[in-house]
Amino acid sequence: MRTLACALMFSASLAALAQQKAILLHDAALVDGTGAQVRPHVDITFRKGYIDSVRPAFTKDAPKNVEIVNCTGKTVIPGLISAHSHLGILLDNATPSPNAYTTENVTKALNQFERYGVTTIVSLGLNRDLVYQLRDQQREGNLGGATILTAGRGIGVPKGAPGLDVAPDQIYRPANAEEARKDVDEMASHHVDLIKMWLDSGHGKIPAMDPAVYTALIEEAHKHHLKVAAHVYTLADAKSLINANVDIFAHSVRDHVVDPGFAQTLIDHKIWYIPTLALDEAFYLYAEDPAIMKSEFFQQAAGPELLAKLQAPDYAEKTMAAAQTEQAKKDHEIAMKNLKTLYDAGVSIGFGTDSGAVPGRIPGFTEHRELADLVSAGLTPLQAITLATGENGRLLHEINSKLNVGLIKDGYSADIIILSADPLMDVHNTHKIDAVYHHGVLVPNPAPQN
Ligand SMILES: [Zn+2]
Secondary structure, three states: OOOOOOOOOOHHHOOHHHHHOEEEEEEEEOOOOOOOOOOEEEEEEEEOOEEEEOOOOOOOOOOOOOEEEOOOOOOOEEEEEEEEEEEEEEEOEEOOOOOOHHHHHHHHHHHHHHHOEEOOOOOOOOOOOHHHOOOOHHHHHOOOEEEEOOOOEEEEOOOOOOOOOOOOOHHOOOHHHHHHHHHHHHHHHHOOOEEEOOOOOOOOOOOOOOOHHHHHHHHHHHOOOEEEEEOOOOOHHHHHHOOOOOEEEEOOOOOOOOHHHHOOOHOOOOOOOOOOOHHHHOOOOOHHHHHHHHOHHHHHHHHHHHHHHHHHOHHHHHHHHHHHHHHHHHOOOHHHHHHHHHHHHOEEEOOOOOOOOOOOOOOHHHHHHHHHHHHHOOOOHHHHHHHHHHHHHHHHHOOOOOOOOOOOOOOOOOOOOEEEOOOOOOHHHOOOOOEEEEEEEOOOOOOOOO
């Protein structure tokens, strides 16, 4: 269905690209996103937005007609990809508002993602139809920031999930299977990149989606060759969705510990699993570990309004006493355990954070936190970075076969982060951003290193 060519899926200005000389990153340590070990002393050349060559660093004569950027002692990784984020839900990262989905506010978030090295995001539902225009403007080179893929509004439940304060045209809530099919058709007519649905009864407190509705919407999406990502919480719901041919779990299973049999089912059905480990943690992280808020890296991402909320005198005490905190901690622990089980079994694991959905899940910052959480769950820094780059690129390529992102390899979009410290020694070194290139163009004002 997606007949629009997506070759121009980038946000850099066309004029800037046309004028651009080839750029050669010289003598970098390369983590290429495939999961391969670091390669020392590498030259990476890119032009017109795409990677041209990756070869051993020149030692004698420097190539001519290229701009050489010396990267001795630096590590180069692909731009990060979030396959689960949101736009236009919060004002100033701090306040949910049905009026937040504006060009100005969305652009601000896209720029923030990009400054933090997140060069591509999937805005996984809760978008106003404005998103389609913004995506087109990006493709024409007239809108900056992280590249957007979108699930449009997404499909929720009448009086049920998602329980967020958004405008009525940010979500469909079909009453029956027939309405759900129409909603999918409408989104397909806008060339959404995928379909998002919510299946969750909020611990039995709100109505869950009727199986007839999700069965129909998944079937309809597949007619349009669109994948379906489901918000999920319980193992029972996950199993029902597998039977209905869902493609992507947008969150971890968090009510039960999963077993290798469940992992095998995901593998057999080629289902992607996006753990969003940072999601539950964001409810209590800043109360439990206020030191995390000291860095400029954090403060610039949070912004003054959110910072004031999180640093209010009673915030920590109130948060730690809240019933939600106890539940979130339990959920986080199970999510971490399940991720490790599924990763070890060989399930396809995506990378996403739910950043932008609620205050505390902060565009750009939370993606780096997710990397650290993956390491806390038992992955190596290399494995964590691979999920956020090459593996997520593989997921996006399945969604749109014209999109080649997530690897530092010939023909891929030149989305690149230069780090001044080795992220494989300590995953927190992904904060040490020296420079970000997005589709070959240097991003102004990258995130502060400390
Ligand atoms: Zn979400």
